[in-house]
Amino acid sequence: MNHLPTEPAVDEPIPEPEVLRGKRFSIVWLIPLLAMLIGVWLVVKTIRETGPTITIVFKSAEGLVPGKTEIKYKDVTVGKVQRIQLSENLSQVLVSAAMSPEVAAHLTGDTLFWIVRARLAVGEVSGISTLLSGAYIGMMPGRSGKVVDRFEGSEKPPAIFLDTPGRQFNLRAEQLGSLDIGSPVYYRQVKVGRVTNVNMAEDGTSLLLEIFVEAPYHRQVKRDSRFYNASGLDMKIGADGVRIDMPSLASLLVGGISFFTAEDIKTTPPPAESQIFTLYDNRDVANAASYSYREYYLLYFEETVRGLSAGAPVDFYGIKIGEVVSIRLLFDQDTLTFRIPVLIAIEPDRIELSGELAIPEYEVMEKLVEKGLRAQQRTGNLLTGQSYVSLRIQSEAEPQDIRMGDVYPVLPTIPNTVEEIAATAKRLLDRFNHLPLEETLEDIREAARQVTDMTGSKALESAIDNIDQSFATFKKVTSDLNDGTLPKVNRMLDQAKASLARGEEALATANTVLGEGAPIAYNLNRLLLELQEAARAVEALADYLERHPDAIVFGKGNQE
């Protein structure tokens, strides 16, 4: 403040400044250059971070917010919903989402999208975090196929993720019970899978369930494994008391499926690709249903099937290997004939194999038919007229092939045994007809005449005399025996009687010594009782000594 510019310094000689050589370089231009570089870097980064935009079709956009709802895979955000529109016919919601580039290559046609909301179900609570944060879209990347940009989203999460190792099986059930999609599948009461889908069979006669069994438990499902509905309580009161079968508490509430494989001599093969298991109502039914794998064949009979009914056994060498499933009557319009198609089910597991099966199963039957396997209706019970189907190998049968019907292969048949008997009887009668009866009668008559001639001859009389003499000799021998031998035998018997009486006396004496009330026995009893008491006293002493070892030295002392 002392040197204000208003100071009258103008009159003084104004000093010359020092003059320096200047350098002409301005680093200020580095700043816009830097800004430019940052700008370029940002642009490049943004472009590189931009992934594809996809469209997901949902039924409803409940809980989805454009610009906010995220798409997550394994809880990692891989995209964001940008726009939500209605489809042209207003029936669906089109959700556009910007995906991050790292999942771009995995957005194949089988990619799954679903909306994750809080789900409360018995046995399962999921998506609780969405209660506060709002719904998000879950994603399961596809495994193969072309990359597409339009997907069908589902409202529910998939029951099984694509990358879960395991295997899917199909079950057929009469009724659903308390099962539903997501119901657990148990093996030895361990949860190994769940129901993934439930469909009505096309003809409405049954329900088809798809279940997924996770690895490694899916190997426990064998071809003759039996599945049963493990829901609910199974209570039985029987001769052996009350029996309660209860699965886990969760399955008691939400239902579940259990399966088991019957113990067997042989190892059972894994199930066929298209095998449909039967879902039994409970374990007992499943146990009773012995063989779940069945092969169906059709038989055409042309004779009466009276006595044959559904459930009748199919036997082979007298052993039941299956049963009759259904019997119908078929009228052939062209030939005006009736035929009876009989559907039988054969349970191949009832037949044991020598070693591994070398040829495919369907070829086995073909080979057997070539060898002469035929089906035949037979009467099993002559009184009731119940009949059954018998499979037998007739090597002399004329060769026939197994042929494919509309649905089932058709086995060749041979006529009923009754018809067979009739045929045999007819053959027999025919033979009778051809017998030379007249000539035979002539021969007989001739023989009779010769006999008459013989009885009237001399030789016969002398023969009778000889016989008389023989009888006389015999009589003499027997009277000798009476006089000499018999009295000796009588004497011997008397002696034996006397010795027996003496033996009896000896026994009576013994009885007075040893019998009940006899002094020896009484004394013995007393001795035993006293010994028992002595043993008890020793036991008490030992017990006391164990607790008071010092009693040996100090005596018993007080009660203490």
Next chain:
Amino acid sequence: MAMTRGHAAHTAARSGLLNCHGCRLLIRRPSAAGQMHVRCPRCGTRLHLRKPNSIARTWAFLIAAMIFYIPANLFPVTITTYLGSTQSDTIMSGVIFFMQTGSWGIALIIFVASIVVPIAKLIVLMGLLLSVQRRSHWRPAERTRLYRITELVGRWSMLDVFVVTVLVALVRLGYLTTIEAGSGVVYFAAVVVITMIAAMTFDPRLIWDALEKNDESPAH
């Protein structure tokens, strides 16, 4: 200033003098006014008649600010996590949010402080630079006032940055609500700071130089 608008104004430059801006010593202007640097003989401060290289520097800062202005508006300034759901807001989306929720006052403040002022500053500085380069004689007093306002108001654009920093520091309610600063804030702060520097490097005396009769090119 308005009084001295006349052509025959007495300025130090005209009198062949220099004023040391360190110690206010009046110094005779060196005769050989080339690309030289001049030092005050008393305090040693570097002397120049006008701010050195003013126009080029201002342009440089201005261009940098304009480049940064783009990401400042495109990138989010706040990332709000409210009960698990995140929402990122740019400056403009924040303004729109406040408008939609009825807080017109706040919306206006943010709009003016964060959008109007930076743009106005950029435009004003650009206009001043162009007018100086074209040696415009148009309304030098108004242009000077414009410059003064620009310099004065520039720092208030930092308001937005302060709001964000305060919010980030205060709103840390764990899962309930968290606010994080987005990358846009950095660029916005860069815009504000760089425009302030640009305003500082601009020399308003250049506006008046064009009016002076003796068309002596001012030394740097």
